[in-house]
Amino acid sequence: MIASLNPLEVLFDHGPDNCPLPEQIRTLYGGGFGFNGPTLYANFVQSIDGVVSLSSVRSPAPAISGHSAADRFVMALLRSCADAVLVGAGTMRDTAEPWTASSVFPALSSSFARLRNKLGKPADPQLILLTASGKINVNHPALRAGATVLTTAAGARRLGSSLPSGCRLHVLSGEHAIDMTKALDLVRSQGLQYVLSEAGPNITGQLVQAGLLDELFLTIAPVLAGGGKGDASGLLEGVRILPDRRESRELVSIRRSGSYLFLRYGSRTTEDGRGPSA
Numbered sequence: 616m617i618a619s620l621n622p623l624e625v626l627f628d629h630g631p632d633n634c635p636l637p638e639q640i641r642t643l644y645g646g647g648f649g650f651n652g653p654t655l656y657a658n659f660v661q662s663i664d665g666v667v668s669l670s671s672v673r674s675p676a677p678a679i680s681g682h683s684a685a686d687r688f689v690m691a692l693l694r695s696c697a698d699a700v701l702v703g704a705g706t707m708r709d710t711a712e713p714w715t716a717s718s719v720f721p722a723l724s725s726s727f728a729r730l731r732n733k734l735g736k737p738a739d740p741q742l743i744l745l746t747a748s749g750k751i752n753v754n755h756p757a758l759r760a761g762a763t764v765l766t767t768a769a770g771a772r773r774l775g776s777s778l779p780s781g782c783r784l785h786v787l788s789g790e791h792a793i794d795m796t797k798a799l800d801l802v803r804s805q806g807l808q809y810v811l812s813e814a815g816p817n818i819t820g821q822l823v824q825a826g827l828l829d830e831l832f833l834t835i836a837p838v839l840a841g842g843g844k845g846d847a848s849g850l851l852e853g854v855r856i857l858p859d860r861r862e863s864r865e866l867v868s869i870r871r872s873g874s875y876l877f878l879r880y881g882s883r884t885t886e887d888g889r890g891p892s893a
């Protein structure tokens with residue numbers, strides 16, 4: 616896979632450079648990387664026409680990205696810097712893969728392992744799974760490897776004692792949905808400060824609505840997805856933003872690999888992007 620990956624071309628970058636990247640990763644990323652303190656960051660790949668998920672496609676992200684090596688490299692880098700990866704049951708139902716750097720970019724697993732070691736992090740990020748219903752496949756490999764499951768009282772009743780022994784179950788208040796702020800507070804209280812959300816549009820919508828999402832990494836794949844009525848979704852579901860308010864975001868970096876674009880958006884800004892909004 617490394618053979619098919621050239622260094623990303625940096626078109627613009629004013630992100631921090633405080634992450635001890637091994638040389639090979641720094642070269643392939645086209646320079647430094649880092650965060651300004653504890654961060655909740657999401658990563659998505661979307662089509663040119665703004666589609667991240669198609670209900671008619673079982674695993675839409677690889678279908679949209681075309682299994683791009685550059686996209687998989689960025690996913691691996693983002694996972695390597697995370698204390699925890701957050702997913703919803705909707706995303707877990709779509710894949711049997713664990714949310715680790717080595718699973719998404721095996722050819723560089725020793726470099727990513729070195730990075731985690733330098734960051735003082737364990738081999739893999741902690742998986743945080745959100746399910747209100749508790750209707751999950753308890754034999755999923757990522758659960759068998761040990762995960763933290765956040766659910767409602769009803770979800771916990773359904774799960775009973777069926778989770779693998781390495782999992783921790785937390786019941787949060789809320790009948791049909793747990794409160795995202797309380798969920799994130801619980802995650803952070805466990806010392807997990809750098810949290811990557813690989814959840815789908817449903818949870819991402821709630822994170823944005825609650826004002827919790829600090830950064831967004833967005834890959835634009837050079838493909839049109841289309842989709843029938845109600846089939847395709849963009850990266851936020853179930854949340855109304857415009858025209859009630861504007862959620863402007865600061866552009867932090869732009870990278871390119873062939874016709875793929877890798878965008879990084881940071882904190883909220885004023886409309887002209889020159890400073891933080893009130």
Ligand SMILES: NC(=O)c1ccc[n+]([C@@H]2O[C@H](COP(=O)([O-])OP(=O)(O)OC[C@H]3O[C@@H](n4cnc5c(N)ncnc54)[C@H](OP(=O)(O)O)[C@@H]3O)[C@@H](O)[C@H]2O)c1
Nearest residue numbers: 659660667703704705706746747748792793815816817818
């Ligand atoms: N293109 C990309 O980069 C990308 C990235 C991520 C995901 N995806 C795709 O997006 C699709 C999944 O979308 P999605 O929006 O359904 O995924 P999701 O947000 O990861 O999961 C939704 C599920 O999470 C649980 N949930 C949501 N809010 C909750 C709350 N407040 N409290 C407790 N549990 C809560 C519910 O599970 P229960 O039903 O168990 O209650 C809900 O059905 C998949 O096809 C996936 O592959 C694409």
